[in-house]
Amino acid sequence: MAQTITAATLASSLSEERFQRYYEEAGPDYAAWSPGFNMHFGYYRSGMNPFDREAMLEQMNCEVLDRLRISSGGAPRVLDMGCGLGATLRTIARKLPNAELHGITLVPWQLEQGRRLNQSAAGTSHIRLALANYEDTGYPSMNYDAVYALESSCYGTGSGKSRLIREAHRLLRPGGRLVVADGFISQGRFRGPQRAIFRKLCECWVIETLGDIRAFAEELRNAGFRDITVERMQAGVSPSVFHVPFVTMKFLLTDVLFGPRKMTQARWNNVLAPVLLPLVGFPVGPLAYFLVSATRA
Ligand SMILES: C[S@@+](CC[C@H](N)C(=O)[O-])C[C@H]1O[C@@H](n2cnc3c(N)ncnc32)[C@H](O)[C@@H]1O
Numbered sequence: 001m002a003q004t005i006t007a008a009t010l011a012s013s014l015s016e017e018r019f020q021r022y023y024e025e026a027g028p029d030y031a032a033w034s035p036g037f038n039m040h041f042g043y044y045r046s047g048m049n050p051f052d053r054e055a056m057l058e059q060m061n062c063e064v065l066d067r068l069r070i071s072s073g074g075a076p077r078v079l080d081m082g083c084g085l086g087a088t089l090r091t092i093a094r095k096l097p098n099a100e101l102h103g104i105t106l107v108p109w110q111l112e113q114g115r116r117l118n119q120s121a122a123g124t125s126h127i128r129l130a131l132a133n134y135e136d137t138g139y140p141s142m143n144y145d146a147v148y149a150l151e152s153s154c155y156g157t158g159s160g161k162s163r164l165i166r167e168a169h170r171l172l173r174p175g176g177r178l179v180v181a182d183g184f185i186s187q188g189r190f191r192g193p194q195r196a197i198f199r200k201l202c203e204c205w206v207i208e209t210l211g212d213i214r215a216f217a218e219e220l221r222n223a224g225f226r227d228i229t230v231e232r233m234q235a236g237v238s239p240s241v242f243h244v245p246f247v248t249m250k251f252l253l254t255d256v257l258f259g260p261r262k263m264t265q266a267r268w269n270n271v272l273a274p275v276l277l278p279l280v281g282f283p284v285g286p287l288a289y290f291l292v293s294a295t296r297a
Contacts, residue, residue, distance in 0.1 A: 018266075019155075019206045023107040026270035028261070030085075032251045037085035037117065040151040040181070041289065042240030043233070050239040053247075057240065060150070060181065061091035067179045067229075067293040068146040075100060076145040079171060081134035081164065082152020086114035086127060093124045102144075104132040135163035137171065144171050148179040153216075154207050159185070160215035162223070169223045172296040178225065180292045181233070183277075184213040188286035194279065198287075201276045204269035213290055225294035234282050237289045241282070244274045 030039050034057050042056025043063045049055065070076045075098045080089050083103025093101055105111060111129050118124040132138065134149065135156060147168045156164035168178045190198060202209060213230065220228050248271060256263055256271075281287040 015206065015208070020107060022206045022266045022269065024109045025264045025266040027107070027109055027113070029251065029255065029267060029270055032255060033247055034087070036087050036090070037113070038087040039084040040088075041237045043236045044239040045236070050242075053240060053243050057087075058091055060237075060240075061088040062095075063236075063291065064088065064148050064150055064179050064181055065092055065095065067291065068148060068177045070096065070099070070146050070177075072096070074098070077143060078102065079139075079144045079147045080104070081147060081149040081168065082155065083110075083114065083129060084152075085110050085117055086129055087117075088148075088150050089127045089129075090118065090121055090124055093127055097123060097126070099126060101127045103127065103129045104134060104137065105129070106131065106133060135167055137167060139171060141170050142173040142176075144176060145173060146177045146179075147172055148181075150181050151183075153180045153182045154205075154210050156211070157208065159209055159212040160219040161211045162219045165216075165219045165223045165225075169225065169296055174296055176296045178220075178294050178296070180216075180290075182211065182290065183281065183287050184211045184216060184290050186213050186232075186286050186288040186290075190280070190286060194284075194286075197276050198280050201273055201280065204273035204276070210287065213288075213292075216292065220292070220294050224297050226297045227293075227295040229293045231291045231293075233289045233291050238282060241278070244277070248275060 030037055034054060036054060038057035040057065040060055042053060043060040044050055044056050045059060048059065068078070070078065076096065077100045078092065080103035083089060083105050086103050089101045089103050092099065108131060111131055114129045118127050149164065153161050153164055172178065217228055217230055251271065
């Protein structure tokens, strides 16, 4: 038994080390995707320019904000669970100047860079970033009006992401809103080599497993959320996914061939993962992009 615990502890500290190394080494490369460090896919609404990637990335932040249903009066408290460099919080800060905005990440480099970006952007003094684990923040219960996780829930434990959901539920006041936007395993099964491709994709992004959309919705119900809405966002997300080959090509020609930083395994993994994504995602499946929103009862 003692040996099992030691092996499990060792495995978890090795994966923690790989996670930190991935974000420290590949983190700066996200600048090739988004100058504002929006570390997620975008959302296209009709009338937008589909070639303007940053506008679509910003629109995804707005889609999340809309579903949080924050009233404009008062001083709402909002938590970003897995904030990266805080790009979404900066979008929200511009729209809600009275809000108290908090973001947590596990990566010290992101915290440092996120604070630097906040200092150089106007109207962001009400953003606070901190190092904390979204599965066990240690923050007081019922402390927030709204909580969201934008492409960070995939790092939660298990396919139902129950620890993340239960912590979000504990942190929200009754009536408070949770919004999660991410890739999930949807209906259908992995076919042929897809399971191996999926495992490689998870390894590249240092993810244990993506959430399973049905298990996730079930966990929300079990935790005490109501008014649960599951939206498949593929059509809105695809225009930004089409940017991946062009960004990758440009990155290879500029940063890889002539860039000053040595290419490491973590940086190569960050190049490979988005290339693998279409082989298990849209249009073949079974991965798909969802926006899930719910209210704490
Ligand atoms: C792909 S990035 C997305 C960042 C940000 N939401 C965005 O869209 O720009 C994933 C983020 O989740 C964070 N993360 C992963 N697991 C976490 C955990 N257990 N607690 C807090 N943050 C976590 C990572 O540190 C990283 O900031």
